[in-house]
Amino acid sequence: MRLSHLVSMTLFALLVSIAFAAIGQRALTARIRRAIWSFALFMLIAIGIAWLLFPLSP
Amino acid sequence: MNEPADPSTESKPGDVAFSAQEPGESNPRLQAIVFALIAWMLPGLGHLVLRRWKKAAAFFLVVVAFIVLGCLMRGDVFEPGSDDTLGTLGFFADLGSGALYFLARALELPRADLSSAAGNYGTRLIAAAGILNVLAVIDAFETAARRKFTRCA
Numbered sequence: 001m002r003l004s005h006l007v008s009m010t011l012f013a014l015l016v017s018i019a020f021a022a023i024g025q026r027a028l029t030a031r032i033r034r035a036i037w038s039f040a041l042f043m044l045i046a047i048g049i050a051w052l053l054f055p056l057s058p
Numbered sequence: 059m060n061e062p063a064d065p066s067t068e069s070k071p072g073d074v075a076f077s078a079q080e081p082g083e084s085n086p087r088l089q090a091i092v093f094a095l096i097a098w099m100l101p102g103l104g105h106l107v108l109r110r111w112k113k114a115a116a117f118f119l120v121v122v123a124f125i126v127l128g129c130l131m132r133g134d135v136f137e138p139g140s141d142d143t144l145g146t147l148g149f150f151a152d153l154g155s156g157a158l159y160f161l162a163r164a165l166e167l168p169r170a171d172l173s174s175a176a177g178n179y180g181t182r183l184i185a186a187a188g189i190l191n192v193l194a195v196i197d198a199f200e201t202a203a204r205r206k207f208t209r210c211a
Contacts, residue, residue, distance in 0.1 A: 002174060002176060003131070003179075005175035009179065011179070012182060015127065016186055019186075019190060022116055023113075023117065023120065023193065023194075
């Protein structure tokens with residue numbers, strides 16, 4: 001399957017967030033909260049770093 | 059005075075027990091290491107043997123899903139003997155998947171396409187699967203080592 005970089009990154013962040021939340025938490029609400037928080041941080045940090053590096057791109 | 063029970067060390071029905079005090083009995087630490095090795099061999103198997111059904115299912119499903127998706131995205135499986143430090147680290151991460159890593163290499167499943175973004179992320183997913191299984195191994199070791207060794211009905 002041919003996915004763009006953004007879609008691949010989003011899929012990776014989603015899967016890892018869900019996995020860590022499912023394994024790391026016991027209560028359903030805690031899992032959902034952890035997954036959402038982890039996914040949001042993944043995306044924010046990745047896009048933030050991308051924008052920081054943008055001036056260095058050719 | 060009754061002390062509150064520690065749920066992390068309480069035995070559950072069906073727990074297998076050994077006494078480390080009697081001569082000829084198994085070493086509890088050695089048993090925990092054996093459980094950890096079993097957990098490494100196949101994702102979730104260590105927790106299955108420890109009768110932690112939900113955790114066994116969760117670890118198995120997550121690790122296998124990551125590997126399957128990584129292969130579908132045409133990620134790469136690292137091989138030993140890489141000159142690159144990241145390649146060596148990737149090999150150890152992939153090795154964490156246990157038998158699934160050797161199966162993927164034997165079947166030559168990934169047919170990697172690292173020219174695409176999906177292929178790169180697929181590689182990361184396969185490595186993440188190995189690391190997740192390492193977490194499962196650590197959890198299995200701690201569960202086995204923490205249990206009180208009493209025979210339950």
